[in-house]
Amino acid sequence: MTASPLTIQAGALRTAAPTRWSQHLARRLAVTDTLIVGGTVLVAHLALIGTEVAAVSTNGQYTASVPYPVVSLALAALWLLALGVLDTRDEDEIGNGSTEYRRVIRAGIATFVLLIVVGFFLGIDLSRIWTGVVVPAGTALLVLSRWAWRKRLVARRAAGLDSHRVVLVGSTDTVVRTALDLARHPAHGYHVVGVALTDGASHGSVADLPIVGRVDDVPTALRVLGADTVMATSSEHLSAERIRDLAWHLDPKHHLVVAPSLTDVGGSRIHLRPAAGLPLIHVETPHQAGAGRVAKRLFDVAAASIGLVLLAPVLAVIAILIQRDSSGGVLYRQERIGRDGEPFSILKFRSMSADADARRAELTDDSGKGMFKMPDDPRVTRVGKVLRRFSLDELPQLINVVRGEMSLVGPRPALPSEVSEYDRRELRRLAVTPGLSGLWQVSGRSDLDWADGIRLDLYYVENWSMTQDLQILWRTARAVATSTGAY
DSSP states (O other): OOOTOOOOOOHHHTTSSSHHHHHHHHHHHHHHHHHHHHHHHHHHHHTOOOOOEEEEEHHHHHHHHEEHHHHHHHHHHHHHHHHTTTTTTTTTTOHHHHHHHHHHHHHHHHHHHHHHHHHHHBBOOOOOHHHHHHHHHHHHHHHHHHHHHHHHHHHHHHHTTTTTTEEEEOOOOHHHHHHHHHHOOOGGGGEEEEESSSSSSSSEEEEEEEEEESGHHHHHHHHHHHOEEEEEEEOTSSSSSHHHHHHHHHHHTEEEEEOOOOOOOOGGEEEEEEEEEEEEEEEOOOOOOOHHHHHHHHHHHHHHHHHHTTTHHHHHHHHHHHHHHSSSEEEEEEEEEGGGGGGEEEEEEBBBTHHHHHHGGGOOOTOOOOOOOOTTTBBBBHHHHHHHHHTTTTTTTTHHHTSOOOOOEESOOBOOOHHOOOOOOOOHHHHHHHEEHHHHHHGGGSSSSSHHHHHHHHHHTTTTTTTHHHHHHHHHHHHHTTTOOOO
């Protein structure tokens, strides 16, 4: 019998000092930051200044000179101070990639600005090449270092390590749903080790998780289980007063997290604004309009046009191989539904036999709702298998992108028959231009079931940003290279 993803591992229960992993990682980040900053400044000094002790002339009231080694040491110290002051190694944010990267970049910008300002007021004539190279190069290395540490942290979390150990509090339904969501995404670092129900038993288990008792028993359960976080889920039986009372009985080293019923909302759309003693959560209305939509369209046209020019020889070779492999046309056209329900003809390299559409009926008897995909489709040709494995059959869709029928990133364009089965929620997919790639494709492609794919597409629609598009394109390249979920 396959164990539930929520089953507590015996090794995890023996973990001591639950917050130690974040402290250790913060120290390692501090060491790495020091080595990168010191190394960058030293290399730049030796490469641009040399081993000779050069002086920096000053143009202030008093004529003096400042040795460049002193300037280099001051820069390194100022930079490390900025990294510390801006909380780039904050234990609560470790593992949150985007926040970490932003803080590191802000520290680099602050260092650069302070260096220029101090040099100006002291009248120090700094080398423009030296000041313009050191901080940007070092900041890039720092971000790369954070990325590498994050990859290591995600791998360890997938193995059940380096995560916050959580006791969930709430009703049975909300606790089980939240636990399943957290178990699907171990990279976020929340490992559920127990639950306290507001509407059920005070002992036993639910979803393979031990029930630690009532809400009042949670502080004791944290110590027994070696947990460091209490997560309160939305429940009509868990009032604000009860959550406040629970917080009063927690040790300072423990964390209280409140999980609202609002889901699939990107962090950039959420703003916490306390008012009248209430922690009000402001959620921005999702939209793709104005300058953002124009920027997305310009990027699509430019990137797709360049791609078509650069890939022209590859497209020609693929066309020849398709013609020689089987009878039929090179391109395959199929009606799909685009933005706001507008139909269009999608272009693909033909990867199946010419009678593929006629044979589909005999293969879809038990396929269920959603896009039809099967691992060993007998209609796929020899060349088609290779094209599909590396998604080369979709390259002609760059033409659809240039036409404006598709975007580089967005929900996959659906068939009319699929759209006819959409419910009100699923129709939300049609609010944006369909894409050549998207969250569905980079999160497993055909290996995902219909419900998970829809959830990812709706998340994209609700939380679109240009930054997210660039991240998806990067992940697309990796997914194509590894052929994950492609058939």
